[in-house]
Amino acid sequence: MTCAATERVEHIGNATLYLGNAYAIRPTLGWMDADVMDPPYLIKTSGGGKFRADRPYLDQIEEEGMAQDFDHSIINPLLCGSLVTFCSNDQVPRLSTHLDGLFHRFALCAWRKLTPMPVANKHYVPEIEIYLHAWNRGHHPVGDVADLKRIVDARSRQSKDFGHPTVKPDAVMDKIIRNVAGGSVCDPFMGTGSTGVAAIRAGKRFVGIEHNPIHFETACRRIAEVADA
Template sequence: MVRIGPHTLYCADAYRLRPQLGFFDAEVMDPPYVIRTAGGGSFRKHRPYLDQIQQEGLDRGFDHKIINPLLCGSVVVFCHNDQLPGVSAYLNGLFHRFALCVWRKLTPMPVANKHYVPELELYFHAWNRGYHPEGSLADLKRVVECRSRALKDYAHPAVKPDEVMNKILRNVSGRTVIDPFMGTGSTGVAAIRAGKIFTGIEHNPKHFQTAIARISAAWEQANR
């Protein structure tokens, strides 16, 4: 466990640790995807991040039960395309209300592979009474548009852009935020910028070290 000011990072298994940490106002997660890492045709060599996704087991989905409406005021959960039906069915009736929101990538991979161009990443925001979305009218738009991060950023295949995370952290209500699948700490950086108190869990020690560095830098900058 590492403390950075009021923020706490754990290098641990989220399924074991998360229930022990109790209630947070907001749970923001970008969990492992359900994604086909094989195939890809002639463009496969331009998608080396798929190899890393497979090697790190980020293509095997996640146990939906980690989302517990008794342990959070609201949840934001990113869904890869093939996860939508399962996550949607799990959330059905679990929270007071929900919205499906979209990150539209301005520079999507130029592939379709017998499907559609992967220009959209979807996420659900579901909330209990009293934890409805916040922000200006511009913040409360369901679509956020920006480029993806460069693949070399932070040696992680799925780092979310600042624009997307800053918007989400302006939308979630309350002061305390947890990300049980923290990766390189993108949620934590945006949480600090939004003036919230962050807790993160990541089981991969390499990504955990990156998260410490990013969140320490964000905390230092916030206190300058």
């Protein structure tokens, strides 16, 4: 996909949404208390055996370029006090190497899927999705003890919900947002705006970036709904 730096900017309540290329836009946004992101994964979209035909979302992931790794230089501790990033299993080694020394402390957390796909495909059943919370001094995880558990249970969303194959459940994003310190959140790979919905509901400022115009429209609509509520 060709991405101009910024093709459009929408201001919706306490949110600012950019249609454009995250790598060009994020460095211009300056300081945000937390970057909370669900970047493109490094996943294999082939295989799947007899269940493959039931998983058309894998084709969409491939077609929309979400099966390739992302450029880790977008994670910059000079621009955020903490980072939450989802990552696929195969992203863990390179991501860990990049983060080593950038943040003070790290926690590996997981969304446990209550209805995982019943496949293994020469791997493990995908019943968890991991995310990493990294922070520097003064930006440690917040919330009460019950909320500071590392595992959150939630059902997966249907990909048909918002026409996007990897929409994160509200319960997962609400929990993550409750755990990040500060009043401002940036999601440079916002997709349909799940991080923004949770951030606005929690009374935080949100800045999101998405390069796909269809998903950008969905994010604008979802965030406008909670901003008006």
